[in-house]
Amino acid sequence: MEAHVRNQLVFIAFCISSFFMLIFYIVVDQSLEEERNFAAASESKRLDGDMFDYDLAEGKRPKCLPVSHIAFLPMDTTTDASSTRSFQRLFAQYGMKNNLSYALPTGNNEWRNGLGHSFNPLSGNVSTVIGLTENSEDFHFDIIFHEMIFDAVKIYEIMPGDTIFISLLTDPVMKFYDAWVKYEEHWLMKESFKGLSRLEAMSVFLNDTDEYLKEPRKLYLEAQMLKGKGIRKANSKMKHGIEPLIHLVNPQLFVLGFESTEFRQVDNLYQAMIKSTESQFHLMLLDEYFEDSLAILKHKLCWTVRDVVYLAAAIRRPQHKRRYEDVGLNDELVDKIRNLNKGDIQLYDTFQEVFWNSLETIGRARVNVIKHQIFSNADKIVQRCIKSWEIQDTVF
Template sequence: PATQGRDPGDAINTAVQWGGFRKAGICGDLPGKSLFHVGAASASPPRAACSPGSPVSTGEQRHGPAPAVQERKRIPIPVSCSSHLSPVQAPSPSNGTGSASGWSCRPKLNIMFMKTHKTASSTILNILFRFGEKHRLKFAFPNGRNDFYYPSFFERSQVQHYRPGVCFNIICNHMRFHYEEVRKLLPPDTTFVTVLRDPAYLFESSFHYFGPVIPLTWKITGEDKLDQFLRDPQHYYDPNGFNAHYLQNLLFFDLGYDSSMDANSPLVEEHIQEIDRRFHLVMLLEYFDESLVLLKDLLCWQLEDVLYFKLNARKGSTVSRLTPELYEQATAWNLIDAKLYRYFNATFWRKVEAYGRERMARDVAELQRENEKMTSICIDGGHAVDASAIQESSMQPWQPLGEKTILGYNLKKKISKKHQKLCRKMLTPEIQYLTDLGANLWITKLWSYVRDFLKW
């Protein structure tokens, strides 16, 4: 399949040495040295590189899947930043089929998640944060803020604590994708994943969320600015305008391409094929649960690893209802994104067919049951609430400029000890979780203080 034949990218030293100083996050070859864990015998390569915790013993393995809401033992962590496969196999999660197939795959730990805008990607980040934290993986975080200096192209120098020889397991914050730079940062066996959304609905969401910081929209009059804009986009749009990239083909832009090129150019198809070669899985927001089942299968994870609550959702009253006419206009205006989405919608359903329709239906039902179970265990009232009703400041999500339209949650007062930690982790907003994981967000926090002072 095309998704299994990624570009090799830059020449990466696939014979990189095992080991590294775990606490410093150093692994691979450094000039003149072959580094191993402190106190480890040089003849015995470590099982866990690029991981700040202690290695997990092979005795912590178990066969078959655990109940989704139970705390499970840590999986053995294979060597990172090396082309060598780990000598330790982890138990197969059986992919929700109930099969005790045993030792069929190893959990994948090196992940590039290309976080696109307005695609439920914050929910996916929470899944990655939880997994990485549980297994002591090393995240590549931005330095000083919560994105990699978007909309500039990603560069390795933007990574907190980056220097040659330091490796990372997971990168997942907003960036404008630059494949070659990412490949130089992550191990050769990294799994590339992203998520798309129907471009018409993505445009509606982006238009309203980012409108306050897009000067091009400020001159639009009338009660329904979206309708007014789509009547004659060229009247308002300037591709060189400040933050104009949010107004057309945002997916294509995020993925690193020229979003204002002619939609009928043969380059569009070439770029789409390039994305297909580079990414192992392209998820779809409209089929989020099916996407997570495919992700779980691809990464050889457990069901409990992909449980989720919907984060960063807008209040229903702030969501425009696209009429069929507006939907067609928004699709035509974002024609490159529409071509991108149609292509990967087709590849997505081919993956579902390969996975098995009946098997997919069973696994989606199981995921939904476990999510509902966690909702009843964790969430006060069983649903999201307005920002003004959130009781803990640590549970307040980031809000768009001048508005309080993003919903959040309240934890139940009484949660069993077994579930307290997981409940809080699943509900923690992105900015707060980044801070908990050690990301330096001083620019983001300074902007937050300014906004609060000016009451924006």
């Protein structure tokens, strides 16, 4: 009797397991079928014809209108590894193609303050933006994509109320490394690192950052009094002296407008800064996931594949995501960099979660098809017109 009951229980367990496996295969098969259908619709359009999106290819009316009022906040573009310039080119191209207006600085240093980096336009003088005068109170631009320190109030002075705010974040550890490589020959503190390798110097600096940043902090406070006047090129000591503070300690929060001369902040303050950013930005892209970012951008802005495919054809796409060990960073150095940039780490982690949630909301199958549409057509353009992915960088 006992064996009979046991056999019945085994049979019931087998039935339940089979039922759930059947459900699993149905769901997976539906997901794959959706992706195959999307891909088939995409492939049915030749490059020389109309490169429509899936809904248009199926003869459906578009569900949204393309976004034309955009404020893109570039992070530091001095690190060549960043995709920031690619997105700047994209917005410039879209604006020209659609006859949109965008704010331009009147000169190389018009938007720069006494700290040697760009800041928000219209700092008490609207004539610092081309095409805008004291009598142009009702005039608004369509796009702004130049370097600045974020100030939503100032941006809304020249942009419409329905402007979509977008930016691009980079892994703070790699951002620190790239900034170190870029500026290590210009910092005043380099005298302390004679005879040391790059990673050895980095380790020495990270072991006592407060001491090494004492002089930059002093120069930074002095430079605050020069805002709006700029630093003369002759005053290279101040410019190069403050770069360690600006580019090594939470530089992305800094660009977002959270200016602080302190090297350490409490977690509650970081979280308040991040909450403020969440409430102001509609889309935060990730540098390390360029293809996904471009697909999400295209979907969120309701643009066509044609609007982004030529950018995809013009850029040099990395073969794989950079790893810390690829540049020689061991676990100890990574931990020290993360500790110095706790604010940027929390910012990046927060928006990385938002990014993947956004991707799931759109649907992985649809995002994969959008990427396929963009980059398969980009490859066709390259094969037809371009011999190499290499292009000359253009600085906006």
